[in-house]
Structure formats: C-alpha cells, structure tokens
Amino acid sequence: MKTTVSFLIARQFCKNAFRSGALYAIMIVMMVMIGFAAYSGWKIYTSQNATRQHYQQEARESWENNPDKHPHRMAHFGSFAFRLKHPLSMFDFGLESFTGNAVYLEAHRQNSVNFSEASFSTGLLRFGEISMAMLLQVVLPLIVFFLGFASISAERENGTLKVMLTQGVAWKDILVGKSMGIFSLAMFMVVPVIVITLFLLLLTDQTSFTTDSLLRYAGIVIAYLVFTLVLCFITVLISTVSTSSKNALMTLLAVWLFMIVLLPKTTQALGNYFYPSLSKIEFDTAVELDVLKEGDSHNPDDPHYKNLRDSVLQVYKVDSVQQLPFNYSGFVMREGERISAEIYQRHLEELVYTYKKQNSINKITAWINPYAAVRNISMALSGTDFESYVAFQQEAERYRYQLAQTMNELQMKFISNEKLGPNDKPYTISHEHWKEIPDFRPQHLSIDTALGNELSSMLSLVFWTVLSIALIIRLSKKAKAI
Template sequence: MKSLHTEILIAKHLKNSVFKNTAVFIITLFIGLILLYAAFSGWENYTNQNETSEKYQHESREDWLKNPDKNPHRMAHYGNFAFRKSTPLSVFEFGMEPFFGNAIFLEAHKQNTANFSEAGFSNSMLRFGEISIAMVLQILLPLLIFFLGFNAVAAERENGTLKLLLSQGISWKQLLTGKILGIASVIMLLFVPTIIVLVFIWLLLQNFSITPDETIKMSLFILFHFIYLIFFCVIAVLISASSKTSKKALISLIGIWLVFTIILPRTTQAIGAYIYEAPSKIQFQSDIEKDILKQGDSHNPNDLHYKAIKDSLLRVYKVDSVQKLPFNYSGFIMTEGEKISSKIYNQHLEKLLQVYEKQNRFSKIISFVNPYIAIKNLSMGLSNTDYDSYIDFQKQAENYRYNMAQKMNALQVKFISNKKPAPNDKPLTIDKEHWADVEEFHYEPKEIWDVLKSEIVSILSIFLWIVLLFIFIRFAVKNLKAI
C-alpha cells in the first residue's frame, strides 16, 4: 500500500506539472475539438451512406419487380444492384471504406467490381485520409503522449532532482510506474470522454437495440485502443529515463512516432506489393476472357464445346432438332455457360486473392515490430472497413448474382418454348410474378469470430508487445542510473 501511495503521488505531481504548461492546455483542447469534429463527420458519413444505400437498394428492388412479362434471359441481363451498408463502428474507423465501392451491378455472364466509392466523388485531399476518431486515437494521441512524456524522467536527471528522489528511498520501479500512471491519467482526460461519446453515438445509431456480436466488437475496440495508448505511455517514460537530456528524449520519441505511424506502414505496403506483384485489373479481366473463350462461347451456336452438348442432348432424347427437346435448349445452354464462366472467374479471383493475402500477411507480420499496424488492422477488422470485409462483400454479391442468373435460366428452361415465334407473334415471355422468386440482396457483415480469426496475427503481436514492455521495464529498473 505504501508503494502504491508513492506511485500515486508521483503520478499526481507529473499531472499537476503538465498542466502548468499553457501549451498543453492548447494542444489538449485542439485534439478535443478534432475528436468532436471526427465524431460529427463520422456520424454524417455513416447516415448519408446508409440512407443512400437503402434508398437505391429499395429503388433497384422496385425496378426489378415492376418489370413486365418478359423472357427470363432478358431479365438476367437486365440485372440488379447489391449495396453494402456500413456498420455502426465504421463511424469511428473509416478504414478502406472511402476507397472501396459500396455498390455492384449484378448481371448474367459477367462479374463486376464495386463502384461508387467516396474517393471517386471527392477531391484529391481525401487520399491523405479523412479525420476519424480512430485516426486521432492511433496517431495524434501517441504524439501528445510523447510530448507529455519526453521530459518525465530526463528533466529530473538534468536538474538534479532524480538523484535526490532515489536517495530518499524511491525505487526505479516506483518512479517509472508513477510517471507512466501520470501520463496515462492526462491522456484518459481525453480518452474517457471520447469513449463515452463514442458509445452513446453507437447506441443511438442502433436505436439502443444492440446484438451480442456488435457488443463484443465495441468492447474489443475500446480495450485494444486503451492498451495501445498505454504502450506509448510506457515507451515515452522508458525513452525519457534512458536519455541523458530532454532534448535527446524528444528527438528519439519523435523518430519513433514517425517510424511507427508514417514510415513503416507505407514502406511495408510498398515492399509487400513489390515482392508479391498482383496483375492489373485489365490483365485480370483479359485472362478470364481468354479462359472462357477456350471453354466456348455459349452465345455462339456453332461453338465446338456447346455443339457437342447439343449433339449429346439430341442423342439422349432421340430427336433431330433442339426444337423437339422437352425443355428450352437455349436456357439449358445459358445455365451451362453460367456455370463455366463463374467457375473460371472464381478460380482467377482465388489466385488474385492469394497474392493479396500474401501482401497483407507481410504487412501483418510487421505488426510484431510496430503496434500501430496491429491496432490499425484490428480497428478496421472490428469496424468492418478492412480489405477482408470488402472481399466478403464481393463474394456475397457474386453468390447472389450467380443464383439470380441461374434462377432466370431455370425459368427459361421450364417455361419458354423452343419454337421461335413468327415475326408478328407475341414474344416468348413468362408472368412477371416470377420476378419475386429472386429475393432482395442483404449484405451480412463478418461476425466477431471471423474477424478475430483473420486478425490473429495482430492480436498475438499486441500480447507480445505487452510482454516485451514488461521485460523492458524490469530491465530498466535494474540497469538505469541516476546520472
């Protein structure tokens, strides 16, 4: 108890001395205003995007259902839209959302990518990143911590009070712990109100009706950011304690901040993309088209692959013309073509995703030497704004597109006659009530266990950093000198 009392006294002394500096008030107030702006802009982005997605998803569904009696294959080409709604936590962590699209046009025989990203409609400044609560917590608060902590111990050494404190029976462990608690108490004056506002907004966005999955995500979001900020409190005090002057401590801490938050993340991405080079979008689409043409063109009646299918059908049903088959031949061929094209697309996509996975894995491994990369990956994963979430949306949309196309093909096989109408006859159609057989698209975000599974490297790196910092503290306690 006596030891703890000493550490609390040291923490209070540091806190009081910090606020004697007018600059700290100004910087703290400035960051507080940035947090308020980030909360407001996040709220506005979330509501605008989801209102827009809901509006156009509803209009797309209405347009689909309002189609008149029509040939089902024409309906398959008429297509539909899949929209991706944001999750409540994306209010605080924009992640990759501004750069990835949130809408995909779905049509037969063709796989499209997501479009209509915020970056596409914004000026180039967006490419430097928007101001979000996560960005402030992950980048600006660590810088403030370093500003508060660079002279925590170094200044005591410079003015001679460090030797006096240690001679009075205060141990290095008590001193370091007290200084860490002091800096943490100052940071909590920003962090705690931010979390309170964050939780209130999060509840409000869900009308105070929350799911266990979202609750776990929110809790982990808060916990990991708290641990992350404590990391920087410890790093600041350890660097200050091992530096002979405050100036050297400040230079070292600014260097660490630059490496952690700016240099390493960008360098890692560039190196990963260089080592594991991915094909361009044009090359990717071209390779798919080439492989599909090797298999055959379902729209070409003289194609060798599909001619062989036709001949086998005529033999099985013992007829001499496709018009005499007991089902719609064109619909059957379209079904086969959709299977082939989708299979080829998925094979190429899987190869591409393996390249991207290697790039991302390389970046995640670097999180073992950089806690910023670890917290960024976790934050985006929990907020459903990471790359994996974008790919998950693409896959859900593709699955929906394939089922839609095949349902239309099945309706054509079942209800459309093989006999082509005369020029003055009514076109072959089916009743428009069948359009309702295709359910509306609903995007389902990844559940918490899927997020934790994909971010296991980041979680392990966080725990490794906890262990390392305890080791560093123990080492510092035994080896630091007063002079």
C-alpha cells in the same frame, strides 16, 4: 504499500502537467478534432447508408414492378448491390473511402464495384481523413510522447530523482508511477472517444446495434487501451535511458515518424512493388481466354456445346432439342454461366491472393510496430478492412450468380422450345416470379471471422505489452540515477 507510492507519483505527474498551459491547449485542440471527427463519421455513415438503402429499395421496386416477360430479359435487367457501412465505420473509416460502393449485377458479366468516395475526391485525399480512430492512432502517440518525454529525464536533470531514490522509493514505483501518470493524461483523450463512439452506436437504429457490434466495440476499446499503455511504457523507457530530456524528445519524435509515417507507407509501397497485380485489361483478357477455351455458348458449332447437346439428346432419347421436356437454350445458358462464373471466381481468388501478398509486408511489421497492429485490429473490428471489402464483393457475386441461374431455370421450366417467327410476340412468364427472388442484403463479417483475420496483429499487441512490461522491470534493476 508500493502501489500507493506509484499512485502518488502518478498523481503528482498529472498535477504538474495541469500546471502548464500547453496541456490545456493540446486538450482543447484535441477535443475540437474529436468533435469534428465524430461529426464527420456520423454524417458520412448516416447519409451514405441512407442513400444506399434508398437506391437499393428503388432498384428493388423497379425490379418487382416488371410486367410479365421472358426470364432472360430479367436476367439482363439485373439488380444492384450497394455496400452498407458498418456502424463502427463512424469510428474508423479504414479503407471505406477507397472501396467501391455499388455494383450492377447482370447475367454473363461481373461488373466492377464503382463509385468509391475516392473516385470523387480531389488530390487532398492524399493527406488522409480525420476519423476518431485516426486521431487515436496518429495524434495520440505524439501527445503521449510530448507529455512524457521528460518524465524521468527532467527529474534526473533537476536532481529530484536522486532525492526520491535516496528516500527509498523503488525504481519500479517511479517507472510505473510515471507511466500511469501519462496514461491517465492520455485517458482525457481516449475516454471521450470511447464514450462518443458508444453514444453514436446507441443512436443508430436498433437493427444495427447488436451483441456483435457491442463485442466489436469492446474489442476496439481494449485494443486502444493496450496500445496507449504500450505507448506510455515506451515513453518512460526512452525518457529513462536518454542522457537528457532533449535527447529523449528527439528519440521519441524519430520513433513516431518511423512508426506512423515512414514504415507503413514504405512497406505498402514495397508490397505493391514486389507483388505487381494484374491490371483490369490483363485480368479480363485472362478470364475471356479461359472461357473461350471451355467453349463459346453463342457459337452453334462449338465442340463443347455440340457434345453437350448430343449427350443431352441421348439421355432424353430424342432427336432434336425442340423435343426436350425443358427449354434447351435456358439449359445452355445455365451451363455457360456456371463455367464462366467458376473461371471468374478462380481468377478473382488469384487476384485477391496477390493483394493479400501486397498487404502482407505491412502486416508483418506489426511485430516491430504496435501502430500497425492496432490499426489492423481497429479496421477489422470496425468492418472497414480489406477482408470486409472482399466479403462484400463475394457476396455480390454470389447473389448475381444465383439470380442469373434462377432466371435460367425459370426459362428451362416455363419457356417453350418452339422457335418464334420474326413478328410473333415473345414468350413471357408471369411477373409473380420476380417477387420470389430475395433482395440483396449485405451481411457484415461476424466478429470471430474479423478477429480470426487479425490473429497475428492481436498476438503482436500482446507481445508488445509483455515486452514493454519486461523492459520496465529490467530497467528498474539497472537504471542509473545520474
């Protein structure tokens, strides 16, 4: 019978809410915002991905159309890696606007990933971006607090609370009923977002609509439903323990400010403050120094490469590199590329580790801030988080390395060791080889990797659910009617 009582209370709460004009105003504004966010998300996703795919293809055609030439020229001709957006980035922009989108891949050099949306943006970017996820993370809590701050306190102020309790309604039913009432009102906002997101996902082309993206979508839906539930419980709890509706409102607004504006910004700033990362010049200099320590492949007297030559000559039992069965300079470049790529990789890993430390303070706050938890989970599942970006960077570098090494190997195999005179035509190999190199195809992280990265955020969301339910139960035994 109890569930019916909670249900009645919930229904009554919604009915009352619909009697006020404010709710309609809020809903209309929210619908407009959701519509705008959905449109923006869809537009950005489709136009950006179309542009990137277009240029990936154009760059590929121009790669394949190269005539016969020396493979090392092709290694310098290089390729590009354009980052493709995950379809769910329509829902949550995450870090998308702040990460580079295109990188030029060539031999010997790891170029920076350029042309982030932020680099073309005005100072207005500081105010943030409107995505459907942002509306659910930032505006929804505020609306839930608005709707529910008086849920219990007003009944107490009116004296109706006493009446209900004396009529035999249990505290638990009242608290759960009110929470459910707020929750159902919140669903007027959450459900449209869920539906629109699914609709947009279905609109994308079939290749991007996979079980993986469906699972990610399901994960997002669950995360936001849980988040909303926690918010409703918190609202009812605070409304119950506050001495007046006004105080409840003040407390809830302070919670909102702290949770959504102050804490995330401050913790990220502190992370950056406590774990300073290397600047580009420091990073490049460190890599350059380490590479020079290993040896300079362009310097004929360099001890590392001299030793290498001597040992190669010994193994093949010849007196000069011209007699080797493969192109020696291709061999040296392969060695040089391997060394410099390894050194670069080592430094990059250190840098990424520093970034992760910078982000760690913010991540830990998920335990005291459900907003941080849902934000991290949402970004990870939408493929717009830090890890997704690092994965792209790694993928691009792997492709670059393989491209350079394949060209070095083609040179070893097909280019003669005889030195050419100043007026001779340069050695070339057939252009047929160019097509053999696969094009760059970025892959998104799989859902289990994405979730694995956010294990602590998920646990903290579970923790928040358990905590708020426990508090409701505890309060239902201790709460006062007056």
